[in-house]
Amino acid sequence: MLAFALRRILVAVSVALTVSVASFVLLHLSGDIATAIAGPEAIGEQIAAIRAQHGLDRPLIVQYAAWAWRALHLDFGRSFYFPEHVTDLVAARMPVTLTLGVIALAVALLVAIPLGVLAAFHRDTWLDRAALAVSVLGQAMPSFWFGLTLILIFSVNLRWLPVSGNATWKHFVLPAVALGYYAMPAVMRLTRNGMLEVLSSDYVRTARAKGLAPRKILVRHALRNAVIPVIALAAVQFGFMLGGSIVIEAVFSLQGLGQLAWESIARNDFPVVQAIVLVLAMIYIALTLAADLLNALLDPRLRT
Amino acid sequence: MSEPVVQIRNLTLALPAGADRPHAVEDLSLDLVPGKILCVVGESGSGKSMSAYALTGLLPRALRIAGGEIRFEGRDLLRLDERAWRELRGRRIAMIFQEPMTALNPVMRIGDQIAEMFEAHDLLTQKERRERAVALAREVGLPTPEQIVRSYPHQLSGGQRQRAMIAMALALEPAILVADEPTTALDVTTQAQILKLIRDLQQRRNMAVLFITHDFGVVADIADHVAVLQRGRLVESGPAEAVLRSPQAAYTRALLAAVPSLTPPPREPITAAPVALSVANLAKTYATRTGLFGKPRVVAAVREVGFDLRRGETLGLVGESGSGKSTTARLAIRLIEPDRGTVRLGSLDFTALGPTSLRDERRRIQMIFQDPFASLNPRRTVEQIIAGGPIAHGTPARQARARARELLDLVGLPPSAAERYPNAFSGGQRQRIGIARALAMEPDVLVADEAVSALDVSVQAQVLALLEDLKQRLGIAMLFITHDLRVAATICDRIAVMHRGEIVEMNRTEALFRAPEHPYTRSLLAAVPGALFAGTA
Structure with missing residues (x-):
């Protein structure tokens, strides 16, 4: 297990390095940064001065090394637009997006897994069909439209929850439901299929032949195997959800990372865009790493 | 004889509407006696497994109990509710299954799965359960019991897994053990060990055993009583000796006659015919890398294998799983590339061909696969399956289709079969289609990889007869891969015994069976179930 974890971490680190190079290079390919900073009215000398000031006249590899070194220390330089450091900007917006993502994931899993299990247990009954209908709806509805519908019902008509902003936990309920519902169908179907497969497996039959109680068969033998791909x-x-929360953040006016990314792209605020891309990519790498390690913990066959 | 512990009386299980017959099992009456093994024998679809599941309350939902009773300890099992069944299962009636790989939970330690037996019935403390699991592992002959209880199923061999299953089944000292083809998936030498283990434990604990099998060799080795099922009906039952030696029912006689004998028929050695396939110094090594940075694990699947195969000759490649026999077959037709060595088809160096000429020449060596269900495309008609190869090689479509119908006739199928899809055929018929498909290419060499292993004995006998007939008539050379020495004895002119990637002995079939030279060949022959009964059948 330790050897597997070490190997897997090494892979994650090399992916992270690749991503950092890619995000650095992409930004430099997207145009002359010095011109962009200087603005449309700048003359050649000003641009040259900016280039020297930001170190943009050095070789690319040196620039990358310097940038990566600073990035490692969470220093992404200053925003071109705001007076603040990029790190502070991102750090201020991060909690909103993370909170939204975590709640949305919780909503998605809490609905999808029980629903998938139920659908598998009652295969081809009205319950199974209802679960399928719910999941098809989730996949078919655009999330901005679903978000607006939620606002109309729960905020405007019923007045239960606030329309927008991120002041209290109540502000997160609707966006999290809207975002989570979007992620739910795939998880639900995978759980259902996994359960169907596992329930007809020989080892569940063995468990029944032992005289084991149905609840224990379900949790220990069926769910534990079915949940691995989930x-x-x-x-x-x-x-x-973290990367794609941009739409939901816009609908609910949440001041999250998605909003910041959207605004920064519009303003050519490269350091901010670069930092967000990098941070999201790193989170993504960490997540897949965590999922792989968790899977290896659950499934001994993967630990080789 | 002591009192029966289980009495099955007039058991009738109804199949769902639309099945090929109304009842899976009809009017079945059997007795299980303590300390005795009752073998229920039959071909696939005979209802033998269903009678086992009825005795454990694990019948598939689609089946309905339509009549009869199963009396056990003063109760009718057919009337138990699920709670009462749970009490009984594992504790009084235990079961072992065919596939020891899939019957164990892959993500649970062996010891925990054994200990779970006690937990299911609220017996013992955690610590005692663990100790008992180790003791049971020791009793069923698992090596290093203290360590093996901490391993996962995939770390065990097939035989070890089946031992673990048996340990589990025996944990609560049940009165009845139901075994559904427990050795079918195992190699012969392992099978012999597991059969002996079941026999020993059953005698020591005075258990009644219901043993489901399709293999009369196994019956001869293990049964006290035999019940023969045909399409859900009991056609014959009695003491094993009597049924095997003087079967009364015509069906039993036919089944016994279909079991290939271990005494090979006399065959003229084939020395004059030209060599069709010549394999020399063939080697293939697999290095499985464990992850991106892991140390590669090197397995020599085939090492220095060589043989000549003449026209009109059948050479058997026999061995246990992992012996390299299938890899050799795959190398011979270049489904995989050898590391070293040459394969010659007549005078042609097959191993030296480039991709284009390989596609052309592959016609000359064709394969018949093991699984007649998985190896035919379910979306193509039989005619498309048979004619597809020749058409791809440039035969005009009309001609190829006409030839397909001739071939169907040759393998004993009606011309009407051409228009139908594979799912309309039984396993034996599909295997005939597979043979016709291979023959359509007009090959010099046929490679049959366990081509009759998935078939019932009566069907197996027919397909073997067909292959023999085709070989005689068409003068084809055949490389016949099998794990079944009885089958090899029946069809092969010569046999090469493979062990750990090497041919350890190669001889004429008759000589190999009469005087095996290599110790491994001897142990293989000794492990064949029902060796004694072979002489009498």
């Missing part, structure tokens, strides 16, 4: 999917979905 973990990997959940990690990927969580990554998508």
Whole structure:
């Protein structure tokens, strides 16, 4: 297990390095940064001065090394637009997006896994069909539209929950439901299929032949095996939710990372964009690493 | 004889509407006696497994109990509710299954799975359960019991897994053990050990055993009583000796006659015919890398294998799983590339061909696969399956289709079969289609990889007869891979015994069976179930 973990971590680190190079290079390919900073009215000398000031005249590899070294210390330089450091900007917005993502993932899993188990248990009954309908709806509805519908019902008409902002926990309920519902169908189906497969497996038959209670068969023998692929999917979905919360953040005016990314792209605020891309990528890598380690913990066959 | 512990009376199990017959099991009456093994024998679909599941309350939901009773300890098992069944299962009636790999939970330690037996019935403390698990592992002959209880199923061999299953089944000292083909998935030498283990434990504990099998060799080795089922009906039952030596029912006689004999028929050695396939110094090593940075594990699957195969000759490659026989077959037709060595088809160096000429020449060496269900495309008609190869090689479609119908006739299928899809055929018929498909390419060499292993004995006998006939008539050379020495004795002119990637002995079939030279060949022959009964059948 230790050897597996070490190897897996090494892979994660090399992926992280690759991503950092890619995000650095991409930004430099997207145009002359000095010109962008200087603005449309700048003359050649000003641009040259900015280039020297930001160290943009050095060789690319040196720039990368310097940038990566600073990034390692969570220093992403200053925003071109705001007076603050990029790190502070990102750190201020991060909790909102993370909170939203975690709650949305919890919503998705708490609905999807029980629903998937139930659907598998009552295969081809009205319950199974209802679960399928719920999941198809989740996949078919655009999340911004679903978000607006939720606002209309629960905020405007019923007045139970606030329309927008991120002041209290109540502000997160609707966006998390909207975001989570989007991730739910895939998890639900995978759980259902996994359970169907596992319930008809020989080892569940063995467990029944032992005279084991149904509850124990379900949890220990069925669910534990069925949930293994779900973990990997959940990690990927969580990554998508963090990166893809941009739409939901816009609908609910949440001051999260997605909003910041969107605004920074519009303002050519490269350091911010670069930092967000890198941070999200790192979170994504950490998530898949965590999912793999968790899977190896659950499934001894993966530990080789 | 002591009193029966279980009395099955007039058991009738109804199949769902639309099945090929109304009842899976009809009017079945059997007795289980303490300290005795009752073998229920039959071909696939005979209802033998269903009668076992009825005795454990594990019948598939689609089946309905339509009548009869199963009396055990003063109760009718067919009337128990799920709670009462749970009390009984594992504790009084235990079961072992065919596939020891899939019957164990892959993510649970062996010891925990054994200990769970006590937990299911609220017996003993945690610590005692663990100790008992180790003791049971020792009793069933698992090596280093203290360590093996901490391993996971995938770390054990097939035989060890089945031992673990048996340990589990015996944990609560049940009165009845139900065994559903427990050795079918195992190699012969392992099978012999497991059969002996079941026999020993059953005698020591005075258990009644219901043993389901399709293999008369196993019956001869283990049964006290035999019940023969045909399409859900009991056609014959009695003491094992009597049923095997003087079967009364015509069906039993036919089944016994279909069991290939261990005494090979006399065959003229084939020395004059030209060599069709010549294999020399063939070697293949697999290095499985464990992850990106792991140390590679090197397995020599095939080492220095060589043989000549003449036209009209059948060479058997026999061995246990992992012996390299299938890898040799795959190398011979270049489904995989050898590390070293040459394969010659007549005078052609098959191993030296480039991709284009390989596609052309592959026609000359064709394969018949093991699984007649998985190896035919379910979305293509039989005619498309048979004619597809020749058409791809440039035969005009009309001609190929006409030839497909001739071939169907040759393998004993009606011309109407051409229009139908594989799912309309039984296993034996599908295997005939597979043979016709291979023959359509007009090959010089046929490679049959366990081609009759998935078939019932009566069907197996027919397919073997067909292969023999085709070989005689068409003068084809055949490389016949099998784990079954009875089958090899029946069809092979010569046999090469493979062990750990090497041919340890190669001889004419008759000589090999009469005077095996290599110790491994001797142990293989000794392990064949029902060796004694072979002489009498």
